[in-house]
Amino acid sequence: MEIKVLTDILAANKNAAAEVKSILKGKKIYMIDMMSSPGSGKTTLNDRLIEALKKKYRIAVIEGDIKTTKDAERLARHNIPIFQIETDRFGGDCHLESSWIKRCIEQFDLDNLDLIIVENVGNLVCPAEFQLGDDERMVVLSVTEGEDKPAKYPLMFNTSGTMVLNKIDLLPHLDYSVDELMDNLKKVNPHIRVFQVSAKTGEGLDTLVAHISGNIDKKKNNA
Amino acid sequence: MEIKVLTDILAANKNAAAEVKSILKGKKIYMIDMMSSPGSGKTTLNDRLIEALKKKYRIAVIEGDIKTTKDAERLARHNIPIFQIETDRFGGDCHLESSWIKRCIEQFDLDNLDLIIVENVGNLVCPAEFQLGDDERMVVLSVTEGEDKPAKYPLMFNTSGTMVLNKIDLLPHLDYSVDELMDNLKKVNPHIRVFQVSAKTGEGLDTLVAHISGNIDKKKNNA
Numbered sequence: 001m002e003i004k005v006l007t008d009i010l011a012a013n014k015n016a017a018a019e020v021k022s023i024l025k026g027k028k029i030y031m032i033d034m035m036s037s038p039g040s041g042k043t044t045l046n047d048r049l050i051e052a053l054k055k056k057y058r059i060a061v062i063e064g065d066i067k068t069t070k071d072a073e074r075l076a077r078h079n080i081p082i083f084q085i086e087t088d089r090f091g092g093d094c095h096l097e098s099s100w101i102k103r104c105i106e107q108f109d110l111d112n113l114d115l116i117i118v119e120n121v122g123n124l125v126c127p128a129e130f131q132l133g134d135d136e137r138m139v140v141l142s143v144t145e146g147e148d149k150p151a152k153y154p155l156m157f158n159t160s161g162t163m164v165l166n167k168i169d170l171l172p173h174l175d176y177s178v179d180e181l182m183d184n185l186k187k188v189n190p191h192i193r194v195f196q197v198s199a200k201t202g203e204g205l206d207t208l209v210a211h212i213s214g215n216i217d218k219k220k221n222n223a
Numbered sequence: 224m225e226i227k228v229l230t231d232i233l234a235a236n237k238n239a240a241a242e243v244k245s246i247l248k249g250k251k252i253y254m255i256d257m258m259s260s261p262g263s264g265k266t267t268l269n270d271r272l273i274e275a276l277k278k279k280y281r282i283a284v285i286e287g288d289i290k291t292t293k294d295a296e297r298l299a300r301h302n303i304p305i306f307q308i309e310t311d312r313f314g315g316d317c318h319l320e321s322s323w324i325k326r327c328i329e330q331f332d333l334d335n336l337d338l339i340i341v342e343n344v345g346n347l348v349c350p351a352e353f354q355l356g357d358d359e360r361m362v363v364l365s366v367t368e369g370e371d372k373p374a375k376y377p378l379m380f381n382t383s384g385t386m387v388l389n390k391i392d393l394l395p396h397l398d399y400s401v402d403e404l405m406d407n408l409k410k411v412n413p414h415i416r417v418f419q420v421s422a423k424t425g426e427g428l429d430t431l432v433a434h435i436s437g438n439i440d441k442k443k444n445n446a
């Protein structure tokens with residue numbers, strides 16, 4: 001499996017997110033923008049989700065990192081189309097932009113895809129400001145990161161439709177209150193859907209997989 | 224156009240950083256710029272360091288957060304001067320800038336200070352690009368964040384003089400290789416000093432406190 005590195009990026013296009021949305025609507029492809037701090041376990045989660053979803057759906061991945069193709073390499077075993085965007089080549093940017101996503105998806109075989117997972121740059125701040133044209137913004141938060149993150153990074157949690165609380169296998173070893181996190185979360189976004197999982201042990205993943213599958217099916221059947 | 228603006232911002236930041244450096248040199252005050260991902264345990268570490276260092280030194284703190292004064296409130300018990308910068312008031316910025324640090328320190332009683340600890344916004348990307356005029360850039364990384372972070376965020380680890388590896392009390396519960404982390408770290412910065420600590424249990428803090436104390440004393444005695 002060759003991992004392509006995107007090297008030629010045009011200037012950000014204000015309308016690119018809308019164009020991405022329109023293309024994906026036409027092709028009935030569901031897209032998730034997965035965002036989080038560095039080290040929350042996005043790639044492990046992604047790996048698990050692909051493992052479960054690829055039995056039924058055709059998936060492609062866009063990996064965003066400042067530097068390295070490590071995450072793409074970790075997912076290469078799935079033998080699915082993967083684009084790695086190294087933002088270091090464009091000035092070390094701290095987020096992905098919709099024009100880059102558009103360039104990527106134009107190179108996918110869109111007639112043979114059901115789902116695109118975008119793994120954004122590890123950063124709770126800047127990616128929140130850049131809509132990519134996705135169907136679902138999913139913020140991943142690990143239980144080692146403290147209960148106060150929704151209050152401290154409100155835009156990220158406020159603009160996400162889904163929060164995945166990861167690494168719940170570590171809860172017995174931490175002074176962590178899930179209730180306190182939920183209180184903080186509901187204050188900035190009362191409508192956000194929450195899934196508690198351990199990407200490491202697999203706990204809770206079935207429910208998340210069912211949620212995503214339902215959304216993929218809905219888009220396929222509607223448009 | 225956008226590149227030009229960014230250059231202007233970085234140039235202005237560089238000038239203000241030099242002014243901060245000059246002021247602190249005149250007053251023989253040591254300043255640490257503490258940076259990390261969200262949730263690495265910066266504030267708990269800061270709390271512990273202040274507890275240990277305030278017996279001997281006069282300390283002030285500048286807290287950077289996008290939103291909330293939670294971190295400043297957590298440190299208020301020390302009864303030391305604390306400035307909270309909520310970057311949300313300046314457009315939700317993902318980092319602190321030297322001009323803001325300058326405005327803060329101008330309001331401290333600089334003749335009665337030995338140490339200023341700046342706790343930057345939780346972000347492994349953007350704060351790396353903005354020098355604040357400090358004496359020591361300290362990146363805090365927790366063991367739950369994976370071994371690959373120095374490779375994926377090279378500017379942060381490359382421009383820091385010190386790395387604090389936090390949450391080592393969790394090592395028995397993780398599949399984590401400190402050796403692999405160190406390999407990745409040394410590739411981007413062979414000269415960085417590393418301290419392994421648990422801000423929660425206190426393990427390893429004595430060595431870090433001794434390191435900081437030595438640097439404070441050195442600046443006092445030299446300049």
